[in-house]
Amino acid sequence: MTRSGALYIERDSIFHKLDGSVKLLMLIAWTIFIFLFMDARIFMAMIILGFFMLYLAKLPFKTLRPLILFVVVFTILNSLVLILVTPDYGSLLAHRYTVVLNLGLIRLTSETLFFALTLSLKYLAILPITMLFIFTTHPSSFAGSLNRLGVPYKVAYAINIALRYIPDVNEEVKAIINAQEA
Structure with a gap:
């Protein structure tokens, strides 16, 4: 992470x-493609392809690991909350009701488990392409590309400035945490 480049990591890759x-456009198309399907096989293929693309980008795993762990933990917690709060939501979507576990008030269905799994895989399939975009795109290049796509210059510039403040905000948070621990 550089001061002038926000989260951009300089490497020599395609x-x-x-x-x-x-x-x-690749990020938008990837995301749309993922949300068009409910097939775990497609999501697994997209996850593998996405992480292969990260490998080709020569990004250091040490930098990616905390973000990957955060998203995996978030995804697991999201699935657990989904299962606990709405244990029959998948059945409402699938119009089938196959009870896997009956705990009195809570009846967990296989359809809900499938829905939670596919939702988790969707999150994980979007993760690599998002990291690829964030860590391989310099904010100045991004602002210029937004302008070329038709976004007004002032909006693109505002986004550029906001992205450049991310490292500053991160450093301030670390300083506050360190001060409170002392």
Whole structure:
């Protein structure tokens, strides 16, 4: 992470050489493609392809690991909350009711488990392409690409400035945490 480049990590890879607008369109297309399906096999293929693309981008795993762990933990917690709060939601969507576990008031269905699994895989399938976009796109390049895609210059510039403040905010948070621990 650089002061002038927010989360951008300088590397010599094909993804670093791509124009920011191409990467943005790739991110949008990838996300739309994922949300068009409810097939775990497609999500698994997208996850594998996404992490292979991260490998090709030559990004250090040490930098990616905390973000990956955060998203995995968030996904697990999200699935647990979904199962506990709405144990029959998947059945409402599938119009089938196959009880797997009956605990009195809570009846967990296989349809809800499938829905929680596919939702989790969707989150995990979007993760690598998002990290690829964030860590291989310099904010200046991103702002310029937004402008080339038709976003007004003032909006693109405002986004550029906001992205440049991320490291500053991160450093301030660390300083506050360290001060409170002392």
